Each structure stands twice: as structure tokens, then as C-alpha cells.
Amino acid sequence: MSDVKKVVVFDYGFGNIRSAERALARVGADVEITRDYDKAMAADGLLVPGVGAFAACMKGLREARGDWIVGRRLSGGRPVLGICVGMQILFERGIEHGEETAGLDEWPGEVGPLKADVVPHMGWNTVDAAAGSELFAGLDADERYYFVHSYAVHDWTLEVTNPHIRAPRVSWATHGEPFVAAVENQALWATQFHPEKSGDAGAQLLTNWIGTL
Template identity: 50%
Template structure:
């Protein structure tokens, strides 16, 4: 079986080496790079990310990553966003009162979770949609989260956070329900870290590679 070539975008943020190792273990040939030209022959692209929303967006702009992601999604090629790499796919982020524009693949806003204990760090179950997709067989499994910000069902104006035909996986922390993952067309994104989520995360990556 031919291993798919997967690009991992290096823009100065992200758990790059763990993500690369997890993808290789799941059956991919990984190409780590920071220039759009380096991914010309890649079949899919992974956008990792850790840290602050605005800082990650600045890093993406610096390497041409914003246009890369928009063009990639527009072409229908597979993309996976992880943690802040998931968050930056939304239209806006508000962190410590400072708003910043995201890439805008999804219309929602990333905001501070309404929970007493933050960050939300550790293992948590998720609520996958009926058509589970990459969560097939994983509906009762736990995944590893590290974050204080996330996306809720709608923004302050009541606008939906994702397109109507997107499949949303939910998670709850201290009564605050937020998006744990989105599957929409060729785009998959997870607030949790599949590369840190043990066997469940490894199976999710294998499902994503095979999808």
C-alpha cells in the first residue's frame, strides 16, 4: 500500500515533531515545511498550533500560511487543523480582550471558556455526530485537551459558528459546551491533540488518512 504524502505546516507554532511522528505511525509520509511550494505534491495538509490566537495568526501571515490554507481548502484538498490550528480556521479570536482575525474558513469566534478552572487540561470524552466520520468507533473514547479558549454553538449575535452542513463533535468542561471537532467537506479540525491522545488519537488519524 502506498503511503500518502502529508504536509505539516511549520509557522513557528505547534507540537510539530509529535504530530509528525503520530502521522508517520498512522501510515503517512510526512513533509515538514514552511513554504507553500514545499507542499505542491502533498495530498493533504496539517496545520498544528499552540499558544495565543493572535500570535499564531502572525506566524501564519509571515510564511504565507493564510493564503495557503484558503487556497488549499478552496481546491478541495484534505486539511487537518489541530488545537490552535483548529481555532485559526474560524473568522475571529478574542484573547485577553484583544480581537484578531482568523483565516475565516468557518464563521465562528474563538473566545474564553466559561469555566472556573482553566486551562481545560487533560482527558475528556466527546460527543460525536451520528455520521461519525473520523470518530467511527471512537464515540466513547477520551481525547487529550490543553486550552482555555474555544468556540460555542453561536456567537453573541446568534449566528451559527460553522456551515449548516458541517458535522460537529462536542465536548463539555464544567458545564461549558464547546466544539471539540469539525468535519466539513475536505476540512477536519480538532480542539484536542490527536497526537497526544493515545490509541484513540492514533485511530482518528488513521481514519483521517483513509477518508
């Protein structure tokens, strides 16, 4: 049996899908870009990209039945990785220009504007990785990752009291103020930055994710 993992990059009209495809292929995955339900459900891993506005991404995702696919995969413990706005839409809601849009509500919390002197946050930044992180395994604390965003999650409210369930690992970055840079929560992982544009460090992150599939 082949050890090569099948990864679907979910194509719902938003995201750097070709960059994600190349980055995943670079680290040895068998990659397909599609919105086909059966293929998205059968893949070892599902990557949900996202660029642009929260509301537009949610509209596109729902029209492609991506909300249902993500929910069904997670209910069966099937890995999903969200990137950039593909991470933000996993939260309860997003607020842009005073407009509130419901997200997938996999995690409680709100996506809101970054409060910083320079917005968007565009360029390279370090991440304060969570203790015991599998996503950042093998990476130095001074590694830099590529960010492009004007909105972020500023608070983490999900607590796990069941001693048999691992608490989410939440990593942070700072641009004007601290914000959530990555989350590892059972089968659902996500990054605010773009690993597919983060060079060797991003390749190691993707390698780490694929190694869990």
C-alpha cells in the first residue's frame, strides 16, 4: 500500500489554490484541486484556502457545499486544514465594515479588524508556537511566516474540561496587538498565515500536517 497521502484543495472560488497545490506536491502529497463531494470526503486531508472578505468566502463555501463537507469530515475525525480566511471562517462569526456574517462555528470567537498602525499586516512575522505543537515541530522560534490580512481573531475562549480530550493548541503572533496565528484542535488545524508562501518553514509545516494524516 502506498504511503503517499491524498490531499484535496477545496476549490470554491477563493484562495491561492495553485500555490497550495504546488506546495503540497513539493512535500510529497498526491494533490487534487476539486469541489467534488466524493473526492473531498475520501481524501486523507482536506485543505480549505481563503482570501478576500469573510462574507464572500462564506457565501462561496456554502454554494459549493463546503460547509457541509467540512462538518461531515470533522464529525468522522477526518483532517481539515484551513488557511488565512479559510481559518477565519471556522470561527463563530466575522465582522467586516460593521457587517456580521455567520461562520462555520467550529470554534467560538469573532474575527474582527486588526488594531495596528499599518494595516493590512503584509509580510513576514514570527509566531509564538503553542507548547507541544505538532504543526511547528522541528521549527525554530525565530522562523518567519508570510501573512496578508487585515482581520484576525483576538481572543481564544474554547476550554476543554474533559481530561480524556486534548486541549486545543493555540499559537499567537503580534502585529499591533496579539492575534491567533494557528490552531491545532483534534482533526481541525488552521493557520492565519500562508504556509504555501512561507518558503522552507512553510514546507516543514505542511510536512508536519501530512505526517498526521
